[in-house]
Amino acid sequence: MNSLITIWANRRINPAALVLWGLAAAFVAYTFVSGGYLIAVLHFALIYTVFVTGLNIFMGFTGQVSFGHNAFAAISGYTSAVLTATYNWDPLPAGLLGLAGALTCALIVGYPVLRLRGHYLAMATLAIGLIVYEVAVQWDSVTKGYMGISGIAPLGIGRFTVVSDRALLIFLVIVAGLSLLSAAGIRRSRLGRAFVAIAGSEDAARALGIDVARYKLIAFLISAGYAAIAGTLFVHAVGFVSPEVFGLPMVVLSFTMLYVGGIGTIGGAALGAIVISALPESFRTFKDYQDLAYGAALIAILIYAPRGMASLPALWTKWRQRVAA
Amino acid sequence: MFDLVAQSIISGIGVGAIYGLIGIGFCVIYNASGIVNFAQGAFVMLGGMLTQGAMARLGLPLPLAAILAIALVAGSGIVLERIVVRPLWNRGSTMFVMILATLAAQIVIERITLIVGGDQPRTLPVFTDLPPLRIFGFAVNFQFLWIVGCSALIIVLLGLFFSSTKTGKAMRACSINRDAAALQGIPVSRMLALAFAISAALGAVAGILITPTQYTAFNVGVPFAISGFIAAIVGGFGRPLGAFAGGILLGVAQALAIVYLGAASKNVAALSILLLFLFVRPTGILGSAK
Amino acid sequence: MSVLRLDGITRRFGGLVALDDVSLTIPGKGLSAVIGPNGAGKTTLFNVISGFMPPSAGRVHFDGADITGLPPETIASRRLIRTFQLVQLFESLTVLENVKVGCHLHTRGGLLAALLPTRAARAEEAAVDAEARHLLDETGLGAQAETLAAVLPYGQKRLLEITRALAARPKLLLLDEPAAGLNRQETDTLATLLRSIVARDTAILLIEHDMSLVMQVADNIAVLDFGRLIATGSPDEVRRNPDVIAAYLGTDEAAHV
Ligand SMILES: Nc1ncnc2c1ncn2[C@@H]1O[C@H](COP(=O)(O)OP(=O)(O)OP(=O)(O)O)[C@@H](O)[C@H]1O
Ligand SMILES: [Mg+2]
Numbered sequence: 001m002n003s004l005i006t007i008w009a010n011r012r013i014n015p016a017a018l019v020l021w022g023l024a025a026a027f028v029a030y031t032f033v034s035g036g037y038l039i040a041v042l043h044f045a046l047i048y049t050v051f052v053t054g055l056n057i058f059m060g061f062t063g064q065v066s067f068g069h070n071a072f073a074a075i076s077g078y079t080s081a082v083l084t085a086t087y088n089w090d091p092l093p094a095g096l097l098g099l100a101g102a103l104t105c106a107l108i109v110g111y112p113v114l115r116l117r118g119h120y121l122a123m124a125t126l127a128i129g130l131i132v133y134e135v136a137v138q139w140d141s142v143t144k145g146y147m148g149i150s151g152i153a154p155l156g157i158g159r160f161t162v163v164s165d166r167a168l169l170i171f172l173v174i175v176a177g178l179s180l181l182s183a184a185g186i187r188r189s190r191l192g193r194a195f196v197a198i199a200g201s202e203d204a205a206r207a208l209g210i211d212v213a214r215y216k217l218i219a220f221l222i223s224a225g226y227a228a229i230a231g232t233l234f235v236h237a238v239g240f241v242s243p244e245v246f247g248l249p250m251v252v253l254s255f256t257m258l259y260v261g262g263i264g265t266i267g268g269a270a271l272g273a274i275v276i277s278a279l280p281e282s283f284r285t286f287k288d289y290q291d292l293a294y295g296a297a298l299i300a301i302l303i304y305a306p307r308g309m310a311s312l313p314a315l316w317t318k319w320r321q322r323v324a325a
Numbered sequence: 326m327f328d329l330v331a332q333s334i335i336s337g338i339g340v341g342a343i344y345g346l347i348g349i350g351f352c353v354i355y356n357a358s359g360i361v362n363f364a365q366g367a368f369v370m371l372g373g374m375l376t377q378g379a380m381a382r383l384g385l386p387l388p389l390a391a392i393l394a395i396a397l398v399a400g401s402g403i404v405l406e407r408i409v410v411r412p413l414w415n416r417g418s419t420m421f422v423m424i425l426a427t428l429a430a431q432i433v434i435e436r437i438t439l440i441v442g443g444d445q446p447r448t449l450p451v452f453t454d455l456p457p458l459r460i461f462g463f464a465v466n467f468q469f470l471w472i473v474g475c476s477a478l479i480i481v482l483l484g485l486f487f488s489s490t491k492t493g494k495a496m497r498a499c500s501i502n503r504d505a506a507a508l509q510g511i512p513v514s515r516m517l518a519l520a521f522a523i524s525a526a527l528g529a530v531a532g533i534l535i536t537p538t539q540y541t542a543f544n545v546g547v548p549f550a551i552s553g554f555i556a557a558i559v560g561g562f563g564r565p566l567g568a569f570a571g572g573i574l575l576g577v578a579q580a581l582a583i584v585y586l587g588a589a590s591k592n593v594a595a596l597s598i599l600l601l602f603l604f605v606r607p608t609g610i611l612g613s614a615k
Numbered sequence: 616m617s618v619l620r621l622d623g624i625t626r627r628f629g630g631l632v633a634l635d636d637v638s639l640t641i642p643g644k645g646l647s648a649v650i651g652p653n654g655a656g657k658t659t660l661f662n663v664i665s666g667f668m669p670p671s672a673g674r675v676h677f678d679g680a681d682i683t684g685l686p687p688e689t690i691a692s693r694r695l696i697r698t699f700q701l702v703q704l705f706e707s708l709t710v711l712e713n714v715k716v717g718c719h720l721h722t723r724g725g726l727l728a729a730l731l732p733t734r735a736a737r738a739e740e741a742a743v744d745a746e747a748r749h750l751l752d753e754t755g756l757g758a759q760a761e762t763l764a765a766v767l768p769y770g771q772k773r774l775l776e777i778t779r780a781l782a783a784r785p786k787l788l789l790l791d792e793p794a795a796g797l798n799r800q801e802t803d804t805l806a807t808l809l810r811s812i813v814a815r816d817t818a819i820l821l822i823e824h825d826m827s828l829v830m831q832v833a834d835n836i837a838v839l840d841f842g843r844l845i846a847t848g849s850p851d852e853v854r855r856n857p858d859v860i861a862a863y864l865g866t867d868e869a870a871h872v
Contacts, residue, residue, distance in 0.1 A: 065421045065424075067428070112600075112603075112604040113603075113604075115604075116603055116607060118420055119361040119420065119424060119562075120558075120603055120607050122361070122363075122421065122424050123361075123551075123554055123558075123599065123603070124599070124600060124603045124604075126551075127551065127596045127599050127600055127603075128600075130547075130551065130592070130596055131593060131596045131597070131600075134592045134593050134596070135593065138589040138590075138593070182729075182730050185729045185730055185732070186726070186729045186730070188729075189724055189728060189729035189740070190715075190719065190722055190723075190724040190725075190728070190729075190739075190740075190743070191724065191725055191726055191728070191729045192729060193708065193712055193715055193716050193719075194716065194719060196705060196707055196708050196712075197705045197708065197716045199705075199707065200703075200704065200705030200706055200707060200708065201703040201704070201705060203667070203687075203699065203703055204699065204703035204704070204705065204776075205705075205716070206667075206686070206687040206688045206691065207665065207667075207687055207691055207696065207697050207698075207699070207703075207780075208691055208696065208716060208717055208719055208720070208779070208780070208783050209688050209691035209692045209719055209720040209783060210688060210716075210719055211688045212688070218725075218726070222726065248432070248547060249432060251428075252428065252429050252432050255425055255429075256429075264707070289436075289440070291432055291436050292432075292433055292436035292437065292440070294429075294432075295429040295430070295432040295433040295436065296429075296433050298425070298426070298429040299409055299426050299429050299430060299433070302413060302418070302422050302425065302426045302429075303409075303412045303413060303416075303426075306416075306418070306422070
């Protein structure tokens, strides 16, 4: 982690970014103290931070498209749920097996899918998400269909379990923090540069010896890994899973977070996840209004602020320059 | 068994014609703009829901309700184009952003429908309430004839529109080369709105035709859109006739999957066909239009 | 010693023959240039050599091995590095990072190095950093290291693309019209840079429309016209060749030849 910390220190500090981070930290601290239903909101936001961070590596860094990462969350989440709830496994080995399963599936589908481009790529990934959804609905001897699986054990290793809301909050803050740090580490490494290079120009990347197909697959696998971890965290944090948990609205929701936070930026994933989870809290009781609000917000952002909140620091810099001039 | 297979092929053709109409809807927008409209399924859903609503709430007879619904859905296509697609188009957004925005629009329309109309499945009466005809020993119900007849009529009308009207020719010019079309004074953005209207109307017709044999609800749109998209891919994206043929193929394949693998396999079968085509022959059976 | 040998390269696009039975050897030292009118097939030749397009017929030998049909990244890994006629930078990376991507081939770090920076991984990153900064200083972009590539002025973008290619430690560097769009002063800087690259034992194959630049820096010249190789030789020989003069007659370049 050493170099990550130096990266952190070397960055020129932007007041707007600092304010955003300060607000996010204050919100977490306030929620930790006050407790109540806001804690559940934050659990949700932090788990989505992991998911969106993974998506960001594939889409923001590498410039690819996937509407199907919910599939990997579902595969891992269901594996872990079934193993713990039905077969009484410990969450840790169950989660690891879920992760392995999701990565295996990502490897199998990734190779042919990533040769596609444009709307073909978009539709193929969408189809993968929908197939997994259908399987979750239809394979009811294992998944219990629409009813879903409840009574999933909380996270923990052996006798240590993360039961209380506050303990879970701390745990998820750590996990989300690690996922952001690892994304930052990737972005600053040879691997991450190759990803961003591919997004910039595949031809130029190949002309410099980057095996574009291979690196796209690596980015796909890494992001599927994040998605899988998020899926497992979700089922154990909530204690329940049904096909709807990982349905199409999840895809739109995660894109809303990604775009609100600012696609391609590291911190954007966390900021987007927190803001988007916290804002429509007033709609909490009306699930239908929630998806409606997310969808409409996404459209508005795509049209009016395609770089999301991440453009706030840049706007601040611009404003300062204007004032100085 | 043979009877069952033959019978399900017939019903597969009916459903497939619906997929074909939806697939043509994809092609019309794609050809006019290069956009793939992922909200296509919303039009199908709205067609059935609005017709049902107009009959139940306004007491209109089926034909009037259907016409009203088609007009409203065409209007909603224009609204979608105006408030979602046009602004993105003007700022030169990437194709991916466009897909994402239309997918979000799909969810928005779905949820509005859910809030206004509730989550109860609804259905429409069959258009002609007579016992099935027997043709060569097979039962052919009248809704099937309506579906096939209307689809054929629509394809002929669309063909005439694109080949012999000024507007239709202008739209085709846009699809061949948008910049050149703009230079010739063709109002390209109005063509885009028109493409959305036509495509929405096609979706609505498909939704109205199919609802009496199945049901409709706020969330039927996405599966229909996927099927329409598959039809378009199989037919070679951008070829309306190919899309229709692709729809029929898909409908029959799905019907057979139901016979041999059970009803639960319906969607998985369609999605697998999609992936198969994308991986093995993304340009469709005939090759893509562009 | 030749580093690159083309045997009977033909490339067709439908009915169009963009390259017609081109055979050519490029020496492993010095600067060779390919000239020819617009549409003569120069870029197509680069695409075939660098693996972006297979030839319709013929073989490409590089550094003693047959590289025909290999994918571009494999050809690059043998240190045959190209640039593009339209500048292709990684616009959302900084200038420094662009050059570091150029070091991709002689570095190793993967996911593990990204997540757990061991001593070896950090040493490698430090070496890459030093190498990239050194190259940028040489090409005069050192002060821009932290700038986003997207916001560089055009002339510096061209320079950055060359710097990035140099970072890949090429044996043979293919440059497709590096002077296009540069002003007089920038072109002079480029000429100096090209000579200094050649002086360090990297061979260059240059496509260029700017005749005075070509005549100034090239050791030997090949002339393409309608896909056919119509002349090869020293600048003086080519300048006097009647076929070349005919090919350029009526074009802007004729005045310069
Ligand atoms: N991918 C392609 N598909 C079809 N035709 C092509 C393709 N690439 C090049 N051509 C054609 O091949 C011929 C040679 O093109 P090329 O780009 O190699 O010329 P050039 O010598 O580089 O010209 P310029 O000086 O304008 O860059 C031209 O007629 C061009 O239109
Ligand atoms: Mg060229």
